[in-house]
Amino acid sequence: MIGIIVVTHSDFGAYLIEASEHVVGQKENVVSISINARMSIDDIKSSVKRVTDDIRTKCDSVIYFVDIPGGTPMNVVLPFAKDIEKSAVICGVNMSMLISALNLKDIMDFDALLEKIIIDGKKSICEVKSILSKKN
Amino acid sequence: MIIFRVDDRLIHGQVVENWLGAFNIKHILVVNDEVKKDELRRNIMRFSTPENIELDFLDVSGISNFTFNENKNYIVLFETLDDVLSAVKSGLKIEKLNLGGIHYAKGRNFSLGKAIFLSDGECAVLRELVSKGIDIYMQAIPQENGVKVGADI
Numbered sequence: 001m002i003g004i005i006v007v008t009h010s011d012f013g014a015y016l017i018e019a020s021e022h023v024v025g026q027k028e029n030v031v032s033i034s035i036n037a038r039m040s041i042d043d044i045k046s047s048v049k050r051v052t053d054d055i056r057t058k059c060d061s062v063i064y065f066v067d068i069p070g071g072t073p074m075n076v077v078l079p080f081a082k083d084i085e086k087s088a089v090i091c092g093v094n095m096s097m098l099i100s101a102l103n104l105k106d107i108m109d110f111d112a113l114l115e116k117i118i119i120d121g122k123k124s125i126c127e128v129k130s131i132l133s134k135k136n
Numbered sequence: 137m138i139i140f141r142v143d144d145r146l147i148h149g150q151v152v153e154n155w156l157g158a159f160n161i162k163h164i165l166v167v168n169d170e171v172k173k174d175e176l177r178r179n180i181m182r183f184s185t186p187e188n189i190e191l192d193f194l195d196v197s198g199i200s201n202f203t204f205n206e207n208k209n210y211i212v213l214f215e216t217l218d219d220v221l222s223a224v225k226s227g228l229k230i231e232k233l234n235l236g237g238i239h240y241a242k243g244r245n246f247s248l249g250k251a252i253f254l255s256d257g258e259c260a261v262l263r264e265l266v267s268k269g270i271d272i273y274m275q276a277i278p279q280e281n282g283v284k285v286g287a288d289i
Contacts, residue, residue: 022150023154023277026279099153103157128183131183132176132180132183
């Protein structure tokens with residue numbers, strides 16, 4: 001089983017999960033951690049540890065999604081990810097990649113899923129007006 | 137298999153990311169007179185549809201003449217219940233009808249859950265469809281349980 005932990009500045013991740021589940025339905029083993037300015041680094045670490053330990057009782061692999069490369073969510077998550085053999089930290093989380101992850105995590109194997117998430121996430125970033133005008 | 141769905145957003149996330157995969161749907165029919173005539177909306181819907189899925193746009197009066205391939209799964213999208221009734225009156229056979237999304241608008245004062253709102257006129261249309269023997273159920277996404285809608289609304 002693959003668990004998903006979305007760690008972001010503020011409640012972005014929680015709402016991203018809510019929005020994605022509106023499209024694909026509720027899924028098991030999907031959790032968010034909201035980081036805010038009132039939390040110390042130790043608070044954040046202990047939240048990530050608690051959630052990671054809990055997910056790992058049910059999942060042998062974990063995908064962490066974080067918002068920006070080099071941000072606190074990424075920095076805090078990396079040491080935990082290093083200790084899990086089958087884990088990944090994906091930066092730049094967006095709704096397309098989270099939808100793909102939720103839709104496919106219970107049917108694809110870990111490496112294929114990672115690749116698919118990155119492809120779908122990148123593909124979703126585009127300027128639509130110019131694409132539509134090229135098609136005509 | 138053919139899924140007939142009323143969804144005022146026609147092609148959107150729930151349809152593309154969920155219904156297509158859940159039922160191995162290969163062909164989308166958008167049945168809507170305005171979209172048939174509106175190139176921009178057609179292009180947007182084409183953009184939103186995965187490349188391996190066929191997509192056609194039909195008039196409400198044209199859907200009853202469409203020839204479905206028995207070996208393929210379809211989803212047929214209507215914007216309104218009125219359009220469904222018109223299509224049925226012009227000969228379209230429907231056994232089951234999915235109510236996916238009829239969002240709130242002025243005059244739609246009757247709520248059947250968070251994504252279905254009906255005006256008095258639409259309630260009457262719904263009753264007429266039920267009286268024609270169509271099994272009508274509310275279900276926004278496949279993971280939700282369908283809720284049957286009876287003639288008693």
